[in-house]
Amino acid sequence: MRKNYLIAFVSILMTFGCTKDDTSSSESSQNNLPFSSLGFKVEVKNDMLSFPTREDYDSALEFLGPKDPKGFETWEKEIGFQSMRSLHNIEELESRGIQDNLLATLLNSDGMIEINQNIFQIDIPNDLVSVLSTENFIGKSSFKVLTEKTRTFSTNDNVLDILEGKEETNSSVQRSSYCSTNKVDWDDSTGYLSAKVVYQKAGILNSLQSKIQQSSVNIFNLGLRTNGTNNFWVNKTSSGTIGPYETAFFLAETKSYRPYYSSRRLKDYRFSIEFFAQDKHYQGTSAGMITKTLTIICN
Helix, strand or coil, rough: HHHHHHHHHHHHHHHHHHHHHHHHHHHHHHHCEEEECCCCCCEEEECEEEEHHHHHHHHHHHHHHCHHHHHHHHHHHHHCCCCCCHHHCCCHHHHCCCCCHEEEEHHHCCCEEEEHHHHEEEEEEEEEHHHHHHHHHHCCCCHHHHHCCCCCCCCCCCHHHHHHCCCCCHHHHHHHHCCCCCCEEEECCCCEEEEEEEEEEECCCEEEEEEEECCCCCCEEEEEEECCCCCEEEEECCCEEEECECCEEECCCCEEEEEEEEEECEEEEEEEEEEEEHHHCCCCCCEEEEEEEEEEECC
């Protein structure tokens, strides 16, 4: 009888142990699953964002495009990602050709991202997008070590369309007809204010952005609005109008508007923004007001 009790007790322990191991294994697998509560899948692998499909990546652009830096920061913390935006200041980003925080949020510090089983490294100053299949990736030195397996494109190219066979690689002559890199900015003589409109091109991301920024949050109320009614964008598959758009005055460090964000490059656009900054002590009057209009055009 005692022997039967002992066997039963050991069986219970073994069952409990197996259940616990299975639960731990299940939890471990769950932690490695792509983050997908927002309608698209993404995970952090090799210290970079990884999107399993082009559709997931495009959906992520739709989700992130309207956000401001605080929104980017919240999302990065939620998925446990350290982006180029979070690790470098404005001057460092601009030295890398990164004008839009959306692009800086998608890339890691080495300018890399994974989309649909391909690793991309973006080098805007050298107009270069390097692509290596995930199966060949051995670390951040891969693009230097595996040059024979690396494909290269221009930041002007619709790189994802080319990889999917939807478009041919364009010659340098054809690229010369693309919208050139466009940025117009303005700095106030006092050093307190700066504003810009920019067309950001990176092969996998193309965006139009406007932003006004002050050196201290307590100086000006900021605002911006589209200038005129003929602002628009055109890519190879669709087109759209920009605006009318206008913000209320906002006591903040920065205020921005990003009307276009897509994996496809623009063929034509007009983007004109009027910026406002008013000394907070004069709110509600015409005094203390600074305005500036910046415009970029491609046709």
